[in-house]
Amino acid sequence: MVSNLLILYEAPPLALQLLLDGILIGAVFALAAYGMALVWGVTNIINIAQGEFVMLGGFIAVAFADHGLPPLFAVPVAAAALYGLGWVLFQTLIVHVIGRDMFNSVLATFGIAIVLQQLMGRVFGGADRIVESGLGTWSFFDGLVTVVQVKVLVFVYCLLLGVALALFLGRSRQGQAIRATAQEPRAASALGIKTRQIYAMTYALNAAICGAAGALAANAYTIHAYSGLSYTIRSFMIVVVAGVGNLAGVASAAMGLGVAESFAGFILGTQYQIAFVFGLLVAVLVFRNWRLGRQRRTLQ
Amino acid sequence: MRRVPVWLQGFGLAVILTMLATGGGAADEVITLGAAVSDTGKYALNGANTRNGYDLAVDAINAKGGIDIGGKRYKLAIRYYDDESTPARGTELAERLIKQDGVKFMLGPYSSGLTKAILPVVEKYRVPMVEGNGAARELFTKGYHYIFAVLSTSDQYLSSAIELAAENAQKLGKAPSSITVALAMENDAFAQDVRAGVLDDINRHGMKVVIDDQLPLELNDMSVTLAKVKALKPDLLVISGHEKGAMTAVTQIKALKVYVPMLALTHCDSAQIAEKLAEASEYAFCAGQWHQSLSYRDEVFGSAADFANRFKAKFGYEPAYQVAQSAAAVLIYADALVRAQSLEPEKVRDAIAAADLPTFFGRIKFDETGKNVAKPMVLTQVRHGKYVVVAPKEWAADTPVIPRPRAIAVDGALSPL
CATH class of the missing domain: 3.40.50.2300 (Response regulator)
Structure with a gap:
């Protein structure tokens, strides 16, 4: 551990490398997490199938690359396809668990996750896949800091998608309806908002966001039919830390998580990377609880 | 209820008897x-x-x-x-x-x-x-x-890669003990055993381990380990993490422009890295139980x-x-x-x-514990999208290329290899 710190001390540009890697992978987490926060906030459903949506988007990009099509064109296609899938899943399954105990929805979406995993395994095979984007790499500091261009492109895409989403929710009528439904579904319904349609749209929108994230991620990170869970877990952690209904919070928590993982992996060793992040989550929750407790005492 | 005619009963009985009689004999x-x-x-x-x-x-x-x-x-x-x-x-x-x-x-x-x-x-x-x-x-x-x-057994998977590194150092008039090695092994029974086997050989030659990372099971990003590789410039990078490890390693080594003179992996052929990522995996050494040549x-x-x-x-x-x-x-x-x-x-x-x-x-x-002791491992090297056997010598189709040509990556590492 000390020796790893010494490396950073002797070669400070490496810290920049770790920071960049963290932020770049954090952008992908941010998208998946934002989708999760949206669904959680509006429909009170924790979507466990989040990671599987991401992987499915990734496989669509892989299929594009296999057929000689430019993989980045797969992003809108994946988003559209996943929107459709999300809509169908909502109308057939999720609609039955909405408004019920959260445990029901966790079970239902867990089931969806398993079915999607198996289907992807059947259709796309059990192999690990990655898309070769054909883009290059920028080198700085005599090669000590290298920035993979496709990761930057993924980052920019994620940023644009995030901004578009914020505008949609903030400015459009549909976005307003979504926010109204999240705040008070019965009042929204009384004012003529078709809440069931809003729920369906939110769930489908989340699937589309995940699909786009996956189609982007497949250009830089390996995907596999059965490894969606790591995206689900990270999304969950980010939302727990940032809270639902807070786009800026989710984005900064996601990138903070990416950076924390990078540095923890480097300094403590990769075996402690995930453990450190979970430790951090516990620390955040304990701190929150303590702060809430203090507020409560002040109120009394 | 109508009775079944006698002739039909007799016919049925005959069929059943024939089936019983021939069942064991005719069909295997x-x-x-x-x-x-x-x-x-x-x-x-x-x-x-x-x-x-x-x-x-x-x-x-x-x-x-x-x-x-x-x-x-x-x-x-x-x-x-x-x-x-x-x-x-x-x-x-x-x-x-x-x-x-x-x-x-x-x-x-x-x-x-x-x-x-x-x-x-x-x-x-x-x-x-x-x-x-x-x-x-x-x-x-x-x-x-x-x-x-x-x-x-897995401890033998990459032994010959370490041997090759030692031989090559000697050929260049340098001591094998001057070689530095980076290990990145998945946190499972198999890869940790590969690591133990490799460590035995490393210690025998007095080589120095500069990185010893355990990769998480849900691995899809190796950039942290590779940042360390960039800083410490080991002569030999050994990676084992099933197909995902092999695929992530070769893609990111190329993308992040990390240069190592020798790269040794497991699970290359099942991950099809030579076929799918020919350029990125060129000159990587791969452990194999068997090869069709x-x-x-x-x-x-x-x-x-x-x-x-x-x-x-x-x-x-x-x-x-x-x-x-x-x-x-x-x-x-x-x-x-x-x-x-x-x-x-x-x-x-x-x-x-x-x-x-x-x-x-x-x-x-088999020996008394049940493992096969009669068959050696082979080491292949990726050449133009194919796996070519380079060790052991009696089956080698070609001599190993060490170091990986620098054109594969750009960094200027000084190395005894």
């Missing part, structure tokens, strides 16, 4: 082998390789007339279950195969972890298990009597190349060594059943223990 009897192999989950890909290898061998043996025991002809068949790549399910299914389905001969699952989960069950019921996909040394140190592995032969399949051709014709892709070692496990049963001339598990077990069989996969002879 079947010996069923049992296997719980991953069809879904993390190991789905190599689970398929394992099944395809088993099936090819069963087909080949049956096509040659099956197995002759006491003048009776037996065909082989396999009963499969999907262990979903989880050890608990594997244990459950092994129990089910033996207790409910009455299977008396087991074939192994894919991976050391799942093999380990099944071993206590086969020991308990005293049923032999021949496996081709559990390589960790710990499978053979617990005093089990019913496991037989046709493959070399080797000069081994047997009576069922012919040469190693014949095996590969037969496999390609049936399944439409190049066989990874996981396929070959699975097929070899079935050959061991065919040989042992004939020598035992019995279907008693205990007698067959003893026949397996006494096996000394030349196969297309290499010679197979």
